[in-house]
Amino acid sequence: MSHFTLYTYVLSASCYKVRLMAALLGVPYDSVAVNFYPGFEHRSEAMLALNPWGTLPILRAGDLVLTETQAMLGWLATNHDPTGRWYPAADPALGPQVLQWLGLAARLTGSAGLARLHAILDWPVDGEAVRKAALKDLQELELLLTDRVLAGQTWLVGDHPTIADIACFPHAALSPDAGLEHDGFPAIRNWLYAVRSLPGFVTMPGIHELHELREREPADPQ
Amino acid sequence: MPSMPVGLSRDLPPKRVMRASVGGQDIVVWRASNGDIAAWDNRCPHRGMALSHGFVRGNALACLYHGWHYEQSGRCSYIPAHPDLDPPATIHTTRFGVTERDGVIWVDTTDTAKPGMLTEPLDPLRSLIAEVSEAAVEAACHSTPFEGEMPQPSGSGLYALGTIRLALLTNPLGPNRTQVTVLTSPGLSLQTRLALSRWCETLRRNAEATGTGGA
Ligand SMILES: N[C@H](CCC(=O)N[C@@H](CS)C(=O)NCC(=O)O)C(=O)O
Ligand code: FES
Numbered sequence: 001m002s003h004f005t006l007y008t009y010v011l012s013a014s015c016y017k018v019r020l021m022a023a024l025l026g027v028p029y030d031s032v033a034v035n036f037y038p039g040f041e042h043r044s045e046a047m048l049a050l051n052p053w054g055t056l057p058i059l060r061a062g063d064l065v066l067t068e069t070q071a072m073l074g075w076l077a078t079n080h081d082p083t084g085r086w087y088p089a090a091d092p093a094l095g096p097q098v099l100q101w102l103g104l105a106a107r108l109t110g111s112a113g114l115a116r117l118h119a120i121l122d123w124p125v126d127g128e129a130v131r132k133a134a135l136k137d138l139q140e141l142e143l144l145l146t147d148r149v150l151a152g153q154t155w156l157v158g159d160h161p162t163i164a165d166i167a168c169f170p171h172a173a174l175s176p177d178a179g180l181e182h183d184g185f186p187a188i189r190n191w192l193y194a195v196r197s198l199p200g201f202v203t204m205p206g207i208h209e210l211h212e213l214r215e216r217e218p219a220d221p222q
Numbered sequence: 223m224p225s226m227p228v229g230l231s232r233d234l235p236p237k238r239v240m241r242a243s244v245g246g247q248d249i250v251v252w253r254a255s256n257g258d259i260a261a262w263d264n265r266c267p268h269r270g271m272a273l274s275h276g277f278v279r280g281n282a283l284a285c286l287y288h289g290w291h292y293e294q295s296g297r298c299s300y301i302p303a304h305p306d307l308d309p310p311a312t313i314h315t316t317r318f319g320v321t322e323r324d325g326v327i328w329v330d331t332t333d334t335a336k337p338g339m340l341t342e343p344l345d346p347l348r349s350l351i352a353e354v355s356e357a358a359v360e361a362a363c364h365s366t367p368f369e370g371e372m373p374q375p376s377g378s379g380l381y382a383l384g385t386i387r388l389a390l391l392t393n394p395l396g397p398n399r400t401q402v403t404v405l406t407s408p409g410l411s412l413q414t415r416l417a418l419s420r421w422c423e424t425l426r427r428n429a430e431a432t433g434t435g436g437a
Contacts, residue, residue, distance in 0.1 A: 143423055146348050149232075150415050183241050184351030184401070186233035193238070211277040211284070212237055 003080065004029045004061040007050070009036035011120070013113055013170035015057040016204040018072045021166045023202040027080045037121050069109075070102040073163035085160045097157045101164030104141075105171075111137045112171040115178035134180055138188065141172060145187035154194050161198060169195050173207050225321065225328035227391040227403040230346045232325060234259070239283065241274035243395050247331045249318065250274040254281040260294045261329045263316035267298065273315070326391065326403055341378065344389050344405035348419055351401050352426045356394045358433025359402055359425070363390050366425045368418065386410065388418070398433070402426075 006022075006029050008015040022029055035041040036056055043054045051058045051067045059066040059075070066072050077087035088094040111133035117123035118130060148156065156164045173192050176182065182189045195201070196210050203209050228242035228251060239252040241264060248264040250273040258281070264272050271287040278284070282291040282299055290309075291300035298313035319330035325346035352359055363373055363381065373381035373388065381388045386407050393401040404422055406415070 139423075139426075142350070143419065146419050147416055150347075150419065151412060181241075183243075186229060186240075186349060189240070190233065190235070190238075211286075212279065 002028050002030045004059055005032060006030070007032045007034050007042075007047070007056060007058040007060075009034050009042075009056050011205060012036060012056055013116065013174050013204070014055075014069050014109060016207075017069050017166060017170045018057050018059065018076070019204075020169070020202055021073050021076050021086075021163065024161075024166070024198055024200045025076055025080045025086065026200060027076060068106075070105060070163075070167055073102075073167055077163050085158075085162070087163050088158065091158075094158045094162075098162050098164045101156050101162075102167050104137075105164070105167035108134075108137050108141075108168060108171040112175050112178065112180070115180070116171070116174055119178040131178055131180065134175060134178060138172065138175060138180060138185060141168065142185045142187050145191050149187050149190070154191070156191075161195070165191075165195055170204075170207070177206055225319070225330040226393045227326045227349075228261075228329050228393060228401070229327050229349050230325055230403065231322050231327055232346060233349065234327065237278040239274055239276055239278060241272070242327075242329060243401075244318075244329050244331050244393065247318075248272075249329060249331075250276070250283070251320065251327060251329065252276075252278060252283050254278060254294055256281055258294055259320055259322060259327065260296070261318045261320035261327075262292075262296060263318070265316075266290065267292075267313055267315055324405060326405070340389060340405070341380075342387065343408055344387065345408045345410070347404045347406050347415060348422060349401065349403045350422060350426060351395065351399060352429050352433075354398055354400060354429045354433030356392045356400045358429045359392055359400050360390070362425050362429035362432065366421065366428050368421045386414070386418075 006018060008031055034056055041047060042056050048054055050065060053067050055067060057069065059072045066075060074087055087098060111130055114123065114125050115130040115134040118125050118127040155161050172188055226244045228244065229240060234240055234251065234253050236253050236255055236257050239250060242249040242251050249261055250264040251261045253259045262273065264274050266273050266285040266287065268288060268290050271285055273283060273285055275286040276283050279291060282293045284291050289302040290298055292315050293299045296315040296317045297311060298309040301307055301309055321328050324340050324344055368383045371384040373383050375381055379390050381390065389405040391403040395401055406418055
């Protein structure tokens with residue numbers, strides 16, 4: 001049974017964020033493909049009636065319409081994760097940390113996300129400025145992930161992946177599309193790998209699956 | 223060229239691949255399932271694809287493009303399009319010397335890797351890239367205090383920060399790009415290590431503000 005409808009575009013990292021969370025939680029949904037580029041269909045009258053902000057993705061579940069991806073992740077986890085681990089909202093220590101990361105994820109959308117749209121679709125923004133902002137945001141992400149590594153941890157918050165990891169993952173993973181390679185970011189690299197290793201992980205153009213996990217040779221000791 | 227530090231051992235777990243650079247040479251560094259490490263020219267002998275996009279299969283590195291496998295010796299061990307062929311020994315990657323010491327991966331593009339130059343036991347802290355020259359990083363290190371103490375140089379990239387010993391290893395990646403590997407005295411508290419990681423960030427900012435590559 002389908003639990004929601006997602007208006008989505010295949011090359012959008014923000015849309016992928018929601019598809020990934022739904023896949024990891026095993027939540028079935030219906031997709032409506034929107035011609036974001038070159039059609040700019042997300043700015044059509046019909047789409048603006050649904051989402052006056054003119055952005056993608058849009059999540060609709062009955063009367064509920066969500067237009068912010070961070071809220072969509074929260075909705076998915078609150079309604080479809082019986083373990084409560086993906087969004088420990090009520091935990092006094094972990095809950096606020098997750099919210100902090102959701103805010104930083106929105107920053108990444110405005111820096112790395114725009115830098116990528118500029119690089120791949122020639123989006124009309126100051127390419128140099130957004131690239132610079134993206135580099136700075138990635139440096140801060142690297143610093144905070146290094147804190148986690150030094151503390152012996154893998155995920156952004158607590159000892160289980162949360163919606164915070166999924167919210168930050170796509171734009172960090174796709175930054176090479178904008179010429180921001182991961183060579184100088186070992187902590188980001190290893191965290192991206194950990195996300196890609198999660199059971200149920202799905203891909204998008206530019207983020208492929210881990211071949212080493214897909215087919216195993218008999219000679220492979222693992 | 224002597225051995226250059228290209229990253230921390232802890233940042234390259236088994237079955238993982240990373241890209242590195244020494245003296246302008248593009249390098250793939252990878253670790254097999256059994257923990258052994260290798261460093262090669264980052265070009266697949268088949269059609270030149272960057273091997274750093276490849277993946278580890280057991281104790282071989284597989285190229286992402288056509289899936290040729292190379293074992294740690296560099297020899298091609300498997301060609302998927304010709305599964306029954308034993309690939310000729312002439313098909314092999316260009317290998318470089320690589321060693322691990324003090325938690326650091328050292329690569330030598332000219333010779334067998336000589337272990338690094340550290341003269342005392344230190345713990346790896348982190349490795350990062352600054353968008354400035356090597357000289358600018360070193361200059362900033364002399365003028366970036368940690369908890370009120372100015373680093374005192376004691377030779378070969380070693381500094382004293384109060385009671386803490388710190389090594390700042392640099393690997394120039396270009397005129398305005400430097401890889402920095404930082405090690406500290408062993409046994410520091412987590413709190414001190416987190417503070418030192420932030421000091422690295424301040425060091426980078428100071429270097430980038432004053433160095434040739436500064437904004
Ligand atoms: N509401 C934001 C929107 C995400 C976003 O920026 N989406 C891009 C596509 S990846 C978009 O719709 N841009 C609209 C436009 O600039 O026309 C979020 O949830 O993070
Ligand atoms: S280029 Fe590597 S296998 Fe063909």
